[in-house]
Amino acid sequence: MFPGRHRPPARSLRGVETVFDASVDPDLVERSLAASRFGSMWLDGNNTTRPEYPRLTEPVTCDLLIVGGGYTGLWTALHAARRNPGQRIVLIEANRIGWAASGRNGGFVDASLTHGAENGKARWPKEIEILTAMGLQNLDGMQAEIAELGLDAEWQRTGMLAVATEPHQVDWLQDAADAGEGQLLDAEAVRGEVHSPTYLAGLYSPDTCAIVHPAKLAFELARACTNAGVRIFEHANATRLVSDGTALRVSVGHVHVRTRQAVLATNVYPSLLRRNRLHTVPVYDYVLATEPLTDAQLDRIGWRGRQGIGDSANQFHYYRLSMDNRIVWGGYDAVYHFGRKVDPDYEDRPSTYRRLAAHFFITFPQLDDVKFSHRWAGAIDTNTRFCAHWGAARNGRVAYVNGFTGLGVAAARFAADVCLDLLAGVPTPRTELQMVRERPLPFPPEPLASIGIQATRWSLDRADHSAGRRNVLLRTLDALGLGFDS
């Protein structure tokens, strides 16, 4: 999600406390979490019907193989089939469709392709206008395509409300409003929308964001893929990719897929191409969901516009309502573990869930009778530029994309189109973008990666406690166009 979007001007030091340092009754926090189930609410069978696809048991030959069954792989398969209906397209997924980030995220469908306007402006100042326009076009196109295909993904074009919870953040929102990024709301107006005593101002952008049911989006995309003739296989972990004459051979256990072209949409998981291994690191992001709010509870917070909400610190929370009026509340801690491993053992982190719950009750003290039903985590594929990077390999027969860094729900659809453009080998306005042609610097190997990331995290926390003022390390990383974010 959108951290550190507003790079602050240097300011004098203020106090060291933030609103989220207020103390919260530990019993309230424990009680609220006591009955929570571990696992994504979106993937919980009680709320969602999950389709099943066969295993790959015998060799297959195809024109296009897609590795990875999250949004990126699914949009790639769907758009490939729509571009060229005669193609034989196969998608293989190591686990289940949508089980990873695509089934666990906050469901904010943000138009930005650059992980927020500030990041885009800083990196590609000459291109930012076209990037912003392409992002909006992608979001509108996604809405139209979901409607056209009749996908039940609980799409709601609610807009995005960024809120300031510290005085210096009010200036950042003012700057963003001055740059045309939304409408500034003063404390009274923003609290009129959503009743939180922590809000000092808000920035409402009505057009740039929708919210969606993340897992349903993945499942429905898979359905659309099969309707378009794509063959999907689950529990099909690709372990090796080799060139085989003019074709490619991908191994799934002892079974081989022979294909003319391939797209690697494997996100945070180890790439089949060694060259990509140092370009991303997994960063864990944590989420809570409440029980459905009663009408009386909802009345206490307003929120009739159902906007997606994010607060504005470097360590930020994102929250939104589900269709059945649960509050999905995530963010703040962004945890990297030494060694770059993606490991389910990192997901159940009681201290983080307690912190998230405490911050929830600081934001909405009037909801002290609300309980959390679910707690979960997911790994974010973070790169040093905070937004997707692409590439081609094996004489242009393989395209890949990685590095969405926590803002990939909408960007995955754009990324899919870029991958297909790259395979087609004909330049398009998308492939001509500097953002698409440039590769980010890799993270260093361990232990340097871990030392650097922990120092950056510590510095971001300090900045949040120092009126946003960035220390020498952060300023140096900003100057080098490098960093760490979630």
Ligand SMILES: Cc1cc2nc3c(=O)[nH]c(=O)nc-3n(C[C@H](O)[C@H](O)[C@H](O)COP(=O)(O)OP(=O)(O)OC[C@H]3O[C@@H](n4cnc5c(N)ncnc54)[C@H](O)[C@@H]3O)c2cc1C
């Ligand atoms: C907790 C959390 C909250 C987030 N919130 C938001 C949000 O609100 N808005 C937003 O825009 N973004 C958000 N994101 C990011 C967003 O979810 C991702 O950017 C997006 O889902 C990426 O889609 P994907 O298809 O690239 O990756 P994934 O959904 O991770 O899919 C990749 C798939 O590839 C499969 N795979 C990997 N290797 C192999 C292999 N060798 N063989 C076969 N299959 C393989 C994996 O099993 C996986 O299913 C969030 C992420 C997390 C974790």
